[in-house]
Amino acid sequence: MDRHWSNLFDQIEQFNPEVADGGLAKDDHLDTVSMSGNILKGRIHRAPGEVEDDRTPEQHILDGEIYDEAGCLWASRLPHLSPELLDAILSRAADGPPSGGSRV
Numbered sequence: 001m002d003r004h005w006s007n008l009f010d011q012i013e014q015f016n017p018e019v020a021d022g023g024l025a026k027d028d029h030l031d032t033v034s035m036s037g038n039i040l041k042g043r044i045h046r047a048p049g050e051v052e053d054d055r056t057p058e059q060h061i062l063d064g065e066i067y068d069e070a071g072c073l074w075a076s077r078l079p080h081l082s083p084e085l086l087d088a089i090l091s092r093a094a095d096g097p098p099s100g101g102s103r104v
Helices: 002-014 028-041 057-062 083-094
Strands: none
Touching (some): 002 028
């Protein structure tokens, strides 16, 4: 295991952002660290004993939620938008964004 840590720190020390490929012939350890945030971000963790949310995608949307825990649109889980749900979404959008965010 020490060899892997040593390789990682060597790659960090030798990395040069001014040249192609950071100036490294092999940068697997450094790539692993740089991608780990994206990999871990996609995982959903639930604390033991946490209450399961059993709302439907429609209910999440009506509650003003746009994205799920993984960053995917709740609407992408729907085969189609009912006229009622579409009307509710458009009415909410016409009222303006919550918290003063951009409407774009």
